[in-house]
Amino acid sequence: MSVLIVGSTALDSIKTPNAENPRLLGGSASHAAVAASFFSPVKLIGVVGEDFPKKYLQLYQRHKIDLEGLQILPGKTFHWSGEYEANMNNRRTLATELGVFETFTPTLPKAHQDTPFVLLANIAPALQHHVLDQMRRPKFVVADTMDLWLNIALPDLLKLLPRLDGFVLNDSEAQQLTREDNVFAALEKIHKLGPKYVIIKKGSHGSILSGPKGFFICPAYPLHTVEDPTGAGDSFVGGMMGYLATAKGSIDDNIRRAMVYGSVTASFCCEGFGLTRTTKIKRADIDRRVKELEKLTKF
């Protein structure tokens, strides 16, 4: 089955203590779509400007990402630039130029409205609602978010949560949303807001799922060096949804393994700037690391 992914499609200029890379392909939907593409067919919903480099369209195409839902509009592509601190955890935004993204209205081609798996990658909750409004009975809907929407669009986000099967956020966002320092207490509170599956991402510490079958402690793949963590969270949820869309059996049967696949896909993302490393790997590279992770966690 295929996955519909909506989110930002951007050009990212990223500075780390070791290097600087201008105008890389970025955005939550780009990262999630490439990650999901290792496992299942992907339909991308997004917007770019006329300045969007052809090579990035070709990159999507190499990953067999359906671009019927990608609008190319007069104007500039969304451009984000940011800088990471030495520990690679804290980053600050240097500039945000919204360009065509400012007035983006995600309109779904007819053929997309029956897609069974829907990933509402990080984007304004109002746009996540708008995409869901156009879908006909999807099988499994997951949304990601970021601190910005907790700050400026909380009512929209709270209205979205009951419409979701799964909700993914990181630990600091979970703390901000629930005022709970304890991850397990936060998970419980978020369930009460609607979603049946809640996943809290903890960066290099892995992630925790709380679902109908209880908790799952998902490991992160050990990385000796992190080149650039931008997009790791999007890769995680993209890989997870891609894996789920093709796995046989129920969501409950597959979601743990799907998270591990997402986690490993995210590990490749961290090893290069933007999508440079992720676009060089093959499914077999992911399978290999998943097997390694099995060994690294066995006791």
Place this chain on the structure above:
Amino acid sequence: MSVLIVGSTALDSIKTPNAENPRLLGGSASHAAVAASFFSPVKLIGVVGEDFPKKYLQLYQRHKIDLEGLQILPGKTFHWSGEYEANMNNRRTLATELGVFETFTPTLPKAHQDTPFVLLANIAPALQHHVLDQMRRPKFVVADTMDLWLNIALPDLLKLLPRLDGFVLNDSEAQQLTREDNVFAALEKIHKLGPKYVIIKKGSHGSILSGPKGFFICPAYPLHTVEDPTGAGDSFVGGMMGYLATAKGSIDDNIRRAMVYGSVTASFCCEGFGLTRTTKIKRADIDRRVKELEKLTKF
């Protein structure tokens, strides 16, 4: 086989946002010894003053801890008081009264010098050296430490490391020791300082082992509320050493499971002030949580 444990034996007055508990049994050796006692015979090396409550001696005895190496000297027992912040991660010391601990020289009874497993729980590195000097060819020696010794006794600690089989420290201490933010890079650097087994504790995120057979990602047991984390790290390493001392087979065969047993023992420690919860559980309670952790990490 039995485990010899040296460390601090103290009275702890602990304040958290929810409660305050004066003069509880504490100290690294107390926590580690009680944790190890669920798995194997323990010989405690420490010092207390004449004010040390009889009920705490009886507590050690209920856990069948050999007290031949516990000195009871004229003067006051080491007293530590501290306060935790709301997130239970940051704590500050309110007062430290060393008492008889100030001039403590751990002298081993003859019968103790052949103990095969040695845990040098958190205490001044000079005293850890002094205990090792008195041992005859122990089978497996592990040391724990704390930031204080990195600050005031680093040369002693660096001389200790090549004498150890295993070294256990938490993530912020590993960062301080190696100037590496990345856990896996830090582990590599610490190996070069001597120990074959290095374990970095990450609190509620679990712990990472690096040993001859590679990495092991050890989960933490999910806790919904943490009453008091004091002694959790000592319980972890105590439980681990206790398990190792009785497990059949090589260290490599058992160390992963030993860490999981340590991790679970530490989870009980966090659920009560001082040792109040740990001293109420049975081995079967630990076994139950280990089985649960197996389920919580399977994929």
